[in-house]
Structure formats: structure tokens, C-alpha cells
Amino acid sequence: xxxxxxxxxxxxxxxxxxxxxxxxxxxxxxxxxxxxxxxxxxxxxxxxxxxxxxxxxxxxxxxxxxxxxxxxxxxxxxxxxxxxxxxxxxxxxxxxxxxxxxxxxxxxxxxxxxxxxxxxxxxxxxxx
Amino acid sequence: xxxxxxxxxxxxxxxxxxxxxxxxxxxxxxxxxxxxxxxxxxxxxxxxxxxxxxxxxxxxxxxxxxxxxxxxxxxxxxxxxxxxxxxxxxxxxxxxxxxxxxxxxxxxxx
Numbered sequence: 489x490x491x492x493x494x495x496x497x498x499x500x501x502x503x504x505x506x507x508x509x510x511x512x513x514x515x516x517x518x519x520x521x522x523x524x525x526x527x528x529x530x531x532x533x534x535x536x537x538x539x540x541x542x543x544x545x546x547x548x549x550x551x552x553x554x555x556x557x558x559x560x561x562x563x564x565x566x567x568x569x570x571x572x573x574x575x576x577x578x579x580x581x582x583x584x585x586x587x588x589x590x591x592x593x594x595x596x597x598x599x600x601x602x603x604x605x606x607x608x609x610x611x612x613x614x615x616x
Numbered sequence: 617x618x619x620x621x622x623x624x625x626x627x628x629x630x631x632x633x634x635x636x637x638x639x640x641x642x643x644x645x646x647x648x649x650x651x652x653x654x655x656x657x658x659x660x661x662x663x664x665x666x667x668x669x670x671x672x673x674x675x676x677x678x679x680x681x682x683x684x685x686x687x688x689x690x691x692x693x694x695x696x697x698x699x700x701x702x703x704x705x706x707x708x709x710x711x712x713x714x715x716x717x718x719x720x721x722x723x724x725x726x
Contacts, residue, residue: 523715525662532619532703532705532717532718532719532720533654533656533662533705533707533717533720534717535707535714535715535716535717538715547713547714548714549714549715550714583661583662592650592668592709598650598709598713599713601650601652601707601709601715602650602652602664602667602668602707603652603654603662603664604664604673606661606662607661608661609661
């Protein structure tokens with residue numbers, strides 16, 4: 489059974505830092521791209537970042553680029569999100585999410601930007 | 617980048633069919649067949665119901681179907697049931713190697 493357990497959410501002051509973790513099991517971790525998706529209170533879903541299975545490719549949403557860093561440790565089956573210079577608007581439930589194996593376009597090595605399993609979410613609150 | 621455009625709400629009676637639209641641009645929906653749809657019930661995690669425009673993951677009801685025309689994608693729910701009462705989000709890959717979500721549509725089963 490695929491399981492994603494995200495953690496690390498906390499109350500932090502504006503300008504502070506936080507690292508989220510997502511420990512996974514039940515699938516071959518390094519074969520799957522992984523993402524972080526967030527949902528602010530009363531708002532919709534917002535994609536944050538994606539990392540390829542081997543970790544060599546990373547992409548970010550405009551609102552977090554330059555402040556957040558996604559990484560993974562395939563030996564520990566763990567995904568991370570380092571969040572720096574946090575702002576009030578970063579307050580949200582953060583979900584780690586798994587993409588199916590493979591590429592959407594193998595020739596262009598386009599990652600699969602859709603998610604077949606999700607963690608239960610970890611809450612980040614940034615106080616101003 | 618702006619979110620994809622979805623209607624805020626759609627409603628229907630049990631047994632009816634409803635369609636949710638999702639409008640983007642040539643740089644996202646119009647340029648790629650990488651549109652997905654998610655169903656999100658309160659206090660639960662989002663569930664993938666359509667990927668790559670019109671593909672259903674195993675276990676997802678055949679009542680859900682997806683399509684695309686130009687810069688607009690659509691999700692149709694046929695034979696509406698009480699359990700379909702939820703929020704629905706579209707998403708699309710973009711030319712900048714990012715992902716955009718729609719603002720979400722609340723489906724109410726009357």
C-alpha cells in the first residue's frame with residue numbers, strides 16, 4: 489500500500505524558516521517525481537514545486553521561487569521542502585504528492601505533473 | 617502566472633449530468649494534453665479522477681469523463697450522485713515546466 493507521511497508543519501514568525509518532510513513507503517521512490525502542493529485557508533490548491541525521481545530536475549511556482557528548495561533523499565525514501573523567508577501568505581496546509589512512474593514525454597523528459605497519491609497534509613502557519 | 621478559470625459553483629439533481637469548464641491559454645491547456653482533474657471532499661486529501669485530458673485512473677467511476685477543445689478543458693459527471701458533492705480542481709502543465717490549478721468548482725447535489 490502506498491503511504492505518504494508528511495510532517496514538520498509549525499507556527500513560525502514572518503521571515504523565519506521551516507523544513508517539511510514526507511516519508512514514503514509502498515512504491516519505488518526513486519522512480520517517481522514528487523511534488524508539494526498547498527492549500528491556504530478557504531482557498532484552492534496551489535502547486536509549489538516538483539522534483540524528478542533522481543533529484544536532478546526541480547521546478548518551482550512563481551510565488552515560492554528563490555525562497556523554497558525541494559530535495560529528496562532516495563536512500564531514506566524521504567522528500568523535503570526547505571522554506572525560507574516565510575511570509576503570512578505562505579500559511580497553508582502543505583501536501584506531498586506522488587506522480588506515477590515515468591515521463592509524460594520520454595523524449596523531452598517531461599515529468600508527470602499529476603498526482604495519484606497524497607500525504608495527509610501538514611499545517612504551516614506564519615504569523616506577521 | 618494566473619490560475620486557470622473555473623466556475624465557482626455548479627449544481628444538479630441526482631441522476632443529471634453536469635459539466636465543469638476550465639479555461640487557460642495556449643501556454644498551458646491549449647498547448648499540451650496534460651490536463652488533470654481532482655475531487656476534494658472536506659477533511660480529505662484530493663483524489664485524482666482524470667489525467668492527460670481524458671484518462672481515468674483505475675477505480676474511478678466511468679461517470680467521470682474529461683475532454684478538451686482549444687484552451688478549455690471540461691469535466692463531465694454523469695448520473696450525479698450524492699457522493700459527488702465536493703470541490704473539483706483542474707490542473708495543467710505549462711510551457712514553463714510548472715503546474716497551474718484552477719480556482720476550484722463546488723459541485724452541489726441538490
